[in-house]
Amino acid sequence: MKMSGARMVLECLKREGVDTIFGLPGGAVLPIYDVLYDFEGIRHILVRQEAAAGHAAEGYARTTGRVGVCLVTSGPAATNLVTALQDAMMDSIPIVAFTGQVPTHLIGNDAFQEADNVGITRPCTKHNFLVKDGKDIGPIIREAFHIASTGRPGPVHIDLPKDVLVKEAELIWPERVHLRSYNPTYDGHPGQIKRAAKSIVRAKRPVFYVGGGVISADASVELRELAELTQVPLTQTLMGLGAFPMAHPLSLDMLGMHGSYYGNMAVHHSDCLVAIGARFDDRVTGRVDAFAPNAEIIHIDVDPSSISKNIKVDVPIVGDCKSVLAKLLEAVREELKQDVPAAVRDGRRQWAEQVAQWKRDFPFRYDWDDDVIKPQYVMQEISNLTNGEAYIVTGVGQHQMWAAQYYRFTHPRRWCTSGGLGTMGYGLPTAMGVQAAHPGKLVINIDGDGSFQMNSQEMATCFTENLPVKTVIINNSGHGMVRQWQRIIYKERYSSVDLPGIPDWVKLAEAYGCVGLRVTKPSEVVSAIEKMLSTPAPVILDVCVDKDECVFPMVPAGGANTDMILALPSREVKDKAAKSQTGF
């Protein structure tokens, strides 16, 4: 079948099962937008800035498990998209991003709106393609979706020169994708799995450390079964939240820099740490030489390069979390048929008591105030009023950490946050993508006043595309996380962190045709959230919170997880922190 390259792109997307694309037109992709004009079966959501198209595709992908798609033009559009690509790269999110390119005969000529797109996106994508011939469009799109969604997922970028989009060519649609150079390992090594099962069953102080890999492999069911069978306590990374219900007695909530005291202590004192789809990020490990110093480390990951990258691993298992956990379950059942030594049973009992005591003695806590709203309280109420069932998206900063600490997640794929890259402005556009994928469902963007302003223009998209995202701005009139670091580590020298009350968020919401609400008193928080939840339109709820509130616990950068501070430190601790700080 012969058709223009532009039509071929959309036809291939349809065959890949794509129902929604996020994009913004421009010169080089006009042929696609012309076909899109009366093309049926694909919804196009017009964003206001290209990075938002990328983030929306991320939100779509994270909450559906399918590949998210975005489409933007050449040059500045492609460079705007780079942040979203790197974000998806760091968090292993499967998206396919299309950019326009100047016609092939002009490439390299410094033509209007030209940039070396594939050169720029090479380090921030799993793979990228420059299409030079229309007949390659089908096979390349096929490969792109395959690469994005298999192995360790990630973003794939396809650069489309305008003349390739205009010219007619034969559509080639390979039934199967075979790449001789790309064969991700899905099944773990049976010997290693057996070894891991033995270690888990024989360990006195085992802990599971669960990351986003469990979410992307849809392995929550297997994980829960394994945890309940072995009764091993379980802590989740920022990316892993939702993989295991937070209310479960075995849950130790999040670990890491702003993780729970009990999660970090359990990992530190563990003698057998099982990392499942997690990558020992520096925000999790703190000082690596002091991380889980006495633990045998078992690491399950689909990406071999994650293993022994930051921390030397004793039992590496390369494979898909779902398949490996299923096999590990079998192996553990087998192992449990044998007698467990009494010393191990005693050890496990003491461990369970110890962990329970940490949990009891050092929960997440904050000081209540009758007059000023504490941000943690807002998170608790959002969690209560939605039963932990809403789709939660965040920006980056203090509010993100509070949401991670206090929202009681019950299901996987309901949580979107920028973990690896820490992209401020991630919240609103990602929430749009989530809402587009789940019409009629409740999508809440918990954002900060600083973070929100980096993509607030997308309120227009929410309004015009009927995406009733609920944005809660935890408004502390500044860059709270930076302020917190300046307070604790930089001797209260507050530098460029205040954003005093500008703009008026209620008026801004109204200017975009949306609903604006504001709450300033703790006693009104619940009714304000209820009002927001029952409003069918996009809402901004401006919650004016205590600007001096800090996120605790906190492991100062460069510190070990046991150096965690639980409240504002004394002057001498601050001085010590200032001396030892090794960079933000």
Add this chain to the structure above:
Amino acid sequence: MSTSNGSGGSDPRKHTISVLVENRFGVLSRVAGLFSARGYNIESLSVGETLDPAVSRMTLVVRGDEFVIEQVTKQLHKLIDVIKVSDLTDDSHVEREMVLIRVNAEPQHRAEILRTGDIFRAKVVDVTPISFILEATGDEGKMEALIELLRPMGIQEIVRTGKVAIARGPKSKAARRAEPVKARPRGPDDPRVVGFAD
């Protein structure tokens, strides 16, 4: 507990890594970009076609301890266009590089330069009344020795290729790898061998 940048690793040394890649647009920059992005140093790099024109071979010389080299091979393997990565360092193999040397050749030195060249099986590829250009191939040690001997005559310019390397024996390393597990250089429990498609 040792870490990748801690003291647990072996001493850094040179590794010769042979990489089979799809002969495609951009593949060299993918490999080069990986090294710069991760802060590894390439000491030398050479690229050429293989028997299959769709496949190129890159021979990389990288310095690093065992953790760095493990990451280098894993990261190379992660590139979609990379078909196979082999570290030849600890296997029996032949390494060669070529050097072209423009050396001053005053009358009193001409005979000695030629004699030295003969010892190293170097060819004279250009002659002027006051200079020679010598072409020599060999491993790195031989090239260094030749250069040191010629240095007193006054070397004007040196042009060296990257290193190329091939495993010794009747079969290619890839063919040997395809044989049963016992042919693998390391046991299956070794973390460095799990997870690779080969």
